[in-house]
Amino acid sequence: MSAERPTKRILLLLAFLSVWAVAARAQTLTAELAEHSGMSPIQVTTLLANCDANQTSMKFCALRDELAAERTLRHLIDERRAASPKCGAVLAQKVAAWRKQRDETCQKSAEQQWGDGSMLSAAVAMCATDRTKQMMQTLSSNSCP
Template sequence: MRAAMRSLLLALTLVSTSVLASAPDPVDEIAHRSGLPASEVSAALSNCDDNQTNMNFCAWRDQIVAEQKLERVVDATAGSSAACKSTLEKRIAAWRKRRDANCSKSAAREWGGGSMLPTAVAMCKTAETERMSKAIKSAKCR
């Protein structure tokens, strides 16, 4: 009985670790991409309205979180079907190109080349990614 419990606990730990490892903490991801220490990124994310840099980082964080959620939704929708996962990944790759182009155009129209442009692009990508997560969640693989 104890051996079975230990095996179960080990299996749960490995599964939990692999799930957590596949979705890095947004702070760590932003620190990696920006080259800033995680402590500075955390400080910026703690007060999104403080300045433009913080607004950009917060919008970036929200985009990363939305992307991670989309990945989880794809995995849940596909289940163990490799064909379904492949179909969804192709659909998302094509959608992502359209999303990025549309968000860049939309933000440029609204903000020109101003300092709010990166924030506006990230906010648009976040909103579109959240919409895609909902669409994929209700999709059925054929």
């Protein structure tokens, strides 16, 4: 029974750290969005609380999702680089070229769909998020390019 207590404590500590890490990442994304927008973190948090509330909330949620996907992709590349510097360097070059193509494709696609409408930036961000998630799946399932 005494062996169970340290195990339970360790599991609780790990759960707490996981929740804290997710909350810290969300706070960092909120702070980054606040910095770019000129809004306070509280205003940004309010916008992110209900993504369907209005166009501004939709845009901020789309940008948050894009930032989160980009960070996850960078983390994946960093992991590959740590495991194999050569692989990481090749991967970073390929992803840089892919990003340029992704951004151009998403911009064109969003412009075709929205013109220069008020939701253009959200459409670009949603496209970039989807493409970034696809790239992460590709990289996760493949070995070094």
